[in-house]
Amino acid sequence: MKVVKKLNEMSKISSSLITKGFVLGLVPTMGDLHEGHLSLVRLAKSQCQKLIMSIFVNPTQFGPREDFKKYPRDFEGDYSKAIKEGVDYIFLPTDEEMYGTDYKTFVEVSKLGSIMCGRSRPGHFKGVCTVVLKLFNIIKPNRAYFGQKDYQQVVIIKKMVEDLNLSVDIVSCPTIREKDGLALSSRNKYLSTEERKSAAELYRQLNLAAEMIGGGERDLGKIEKIITGNLKKVKHIKKVDYFNLRDNVSLKELKHAGVSGQKILAATAVWVGGTRLIDNIIIKIE
């Protein structure tokens, strides 16, 4: 496994692999790898001939009062996990390498980027789209892998790829969870033992919404209200940014559950103590 820090070198390696006819897979990460990332790597390994993992804590997707500085970084740990999974290249650029000193160009997906997490994190998805587009242009992968835990991110990146006529396949992979249902996230490290217990409530409440729909409730506004109320009552949950039931493709708000076969995204973002956590599930109407 080779670690590449320079953008030009990464670009050259990629071009040479493409010329040789390899199918390239990219797993973009911010490092601090957990089983969620590794599940992406395993799927990518099974579908691609050469696998590049990028590790870059992207400053442009963090707001000024967010956790960019304290975001967990553990390159040694990442290195040993990546080599064990058979990653071929780690692309590990510096901020300077990616943005220089006079960076000016940003990509935005309108509407989709300003709802849900975009409402409480203005500019977040603009930063995400920009860095992902840059990585695509540098590496030119055939396929890129993203976790469904960041569901809105996947929808937005797919839309960007379609709109900008990019020729990369976006593959999304199921959320990996702890035994009690908590979705794996590097930010779980921020939680105290007590907060950690409360955090499991996110997944429980998402499933409660699914049960209510499964039980015949069709008024989604009512379910949103009940679940939001439940979340607010949980110890250590300081704020509920949103609990939404939306169309799983367009992310449009739904007031009522519809026909059999319809898929509904149930998604939430809450603050557990000083830590913002997100989670989601897809509910299929039977």
Place this chain on the structure above:
Amino acid sequence: MKVVKKLNEMSKISSSLITKGFVLGLVPTMGDLHEGHLSLVRLAKSQCQKLIMSIFVNPTQFGPREDFKKYPRDFEGDYSKAIKEGVDYIFLPTDEEMYGTDYKTFVEVSKLGSIMCGRSRPGHFKGVCTVVLKLFNIIKPNRAYFGQKDYQQVVIIKKMVEDLNLSVDIVSCPTIREKDGLALSSRNKYLSTEERKSAAELYRQLNLAAEMIGGGERDLGKIEKIITGNLKKVKHIKKVDYFNLRDNVSLKELKHAGVSGQKILAATAVWVGGTRLIDNIIIKIE
């Protein structure tokens, strides 16, 4: 010469040409070809092995009160000019093909896109960058050719290419002019005979600025004021959007001319009757 209307077909043709090892040149145009465009084609022909010209009057770069609908369109004329110059492919997509019905993704180069023409045409360069990026992604050219008449556009596209790590070379070509100095532009067609005479004053005033600098004047603010005043007095000139002397690379405003060898962009946009015209020259300090 083949005319390609479908985006997927264009993309396939391009990929196949790249696989065969051809150096691809792209000349992006809005059609209504004149000698300015043809000079780009001739340079591209001399540097590339296969030449694609796109013809697309891009709706997203026109403001709501601008001339999108009346912009000159003459595909028959364009076709015969392009075939004569040895263009290999004309890419002629529809609005629907380029933007569909649910288009959401836009690219912006901050600061550079909101000065000069960006001030009087908000959103213009966002539309330009977006369509150019789309064309680059569809066609994947090695080189793309732009006229220096749209100087700010060239600077912005170069910055976008650098920032987004695109692997296309941007080549810019000198402005082609009528005998009296008027820069060729499809919009010159809008001018009445009387307005046409006044339009030649743009180039004269740009050269007057050069003469003033050549004569030793170093106070650029003073020159801007004099030239703007001169332009305002010209018959049929309804409004001077700007006359600026700026750094030719950063486009930063300059108050004073500096050392020998410095290059200054003199650029202007004025309304001649109901027609907005732009022009520029580069002034080198001796």
